[in-house]
Amino acid sequence: MELNLDSEVLLAFGYTKETATITQIGSGLINRTYLLSPLSEDQKYILQNINTSVFKKPEDIANNLKAIADYLSKNYPDYLFIKPVSTIDGKEMAMIESEYWRMLPFVPNTVSLDVLSEPQQAYEAAKQFGKLSALLNNFDASLLEPTIPGFHDLGLRFEQFTAALTTTTKELKGKAKPQIDDALKHKYILDYYESYSHREDFPDRVMHHDTKISNVLLKAETFAGICVIDLDTIMPGKFISDLGDMMRTYLCAFSENEKDLSKIKIRLPYFEAMVKGYLSEMKNILTETEKELILFSGKYIIYMQALRFLTDFLNGDIYYPTAYPTQNLDRAKNQFKLLHELTVNEKELQDIIEEHLA
Incomplete structure (x- = not known):
């Protein structure tokens, strides 16, 4: 039209x-x-x-x-x-x-995908995000302004969650009690991050911050990676922002809007393709601390997103658009299930990482 x-x-x-x-x-x-x-x-x-x-x-x-x-x-x-x-x-x-x-x-003869349908697509996308980070390795990230301040600040998101607990209604708090318990139980993720955050070899880098599959252009016929798009959120951040967001959005066949939690599973071939693609560009650039935190990056971003959905539910759905009254709560349940799947598969996932770091 x-x-x-x-x-x-x-x-x-x-x-x-x-x-x-x-x-x-x-x-x-x-x-x-x-x-x-x-x-x-x-x-x-x-x-x-x-x-x-x-x-x-x-x-x-x-x-x-x-x-x-x-x-x-x-x-x-x-x-x-x-x-x-x-x-x-x-x-x-x-x-x-x-x-x-x-x-x-x-850019003609290109496509951007809304959904991943094969591991090679995850590889190509991760490679493109890794390539941009690698090319900007020597760029001074402090020259950039944060376009959304606090966007991936887990400490801020936890503060917003605890504030919502004190202002929400008794009814909403009751409906969300299992997820509130989950949020508090997983606070160790924030504590773990903070124990690393001041290390000298955990630098601020130029990060995209929104690495969903639709933000990569691929060749229309072959799906080979071309470049990264939707660059509004490029700003200083930790490497975990990009890699963690890829884990959150690439590893499950279903999005955060899926209510059937039995469908929320980690697809190991997609995980391996993503890690292989990202490390093909970043393996020799990541510091030892960053390499230690590769799998943790997924926990960090998934937990953060679960907190954001839960917080919005407790606040009366003032940020994320919803199609029905408990959608943000269902999204939080979905993300906590994804976090659980990442944790229970941790050994196998870490073995894949070690293989591609070798």
């Missing part, structure tokens, strides 16, 4: 409704995304409206991406980093009626 946008948005990038067509695309929940097709060019573009309720300072995104793009262009000019196209005024974004817009080149 062709959509009508404020003509000033198109004009900011040198187009009009007469010189380009625009259609809404994508399944993302954060930014509104459109495909802009100029009538006189072969090149197409992605036009996005930045969600300022999630990203409070869009200019930080623009500055981060420009700094990274400049570094990669200078040091790794052959790497495909999809940086924004400048406005006709030479800016990284356009602001039209208090809304921020940016335009990116569309």
Whole structure:
């Protein structure tokens, strides 16, 4: 369906409704995304409206991406980093009626997947996220601003959970009692992380922070990895953010919305493919402490997400959209089951890691 946008948005990038067509695309929940097709060019573009309720300072995104793009262009000019196209005024974004817009080149003959269907896809995706981290190994992460402050801060998420316990209703607290007990029982994950957090060989790196499969472009016919996309959350962080999020989203055939917990299982071939792909790029870059924490990264991110769903349920579902009243509680149950599966399979998973570190 062709959509009508404020003509000033198109004009900011040198187009009009007469010189380009625009259609809404994508399944993302954060930014509104459109495909802009100029009538006189072969090149197409992605036009996005930045969600300022999630990203409070869009200019930080623009500055981060420009700094990274400049570094990669200078040091790794052959790497495909999809940086924004400048406005006709030479800016990284356009602001039209208090809304921020940016335009990116569309990469033809590629796909992004919503669901993994074979281990090779996990390998290709993990390799691409690892490759970007490897190329940015010598980039000073402190030059970047956090685009979502505290995004993967487990200490903050635990504080928010305990605060919700004191303000929630007796009814919600009663419904969630087994999951509240689970959350408190697994606090050791936060304590374990904090025991490592100040080690010198546990550095801040440039992390993507949202490594779901849909944020990688693959070749349309072969599914070979091309590059990483959706770069708004690139900011300083620990390596566990990217690897842990891959474990959370790649290892089970079902998402956090699956209510049948018997289906929540670890797929060992996908785990091995993911580890192999990531370490093919990062094996010689990770420090000894980081190598120790490879499997722990999955526990960290899965526990954090379980806490976030549970906290939102206790707060009355004010953050995550829900289709029915207990969905956030069901999501928390799902993530605690995934955490359990990671733990009970720990020896076999660690053996796979050791094999690919050797």
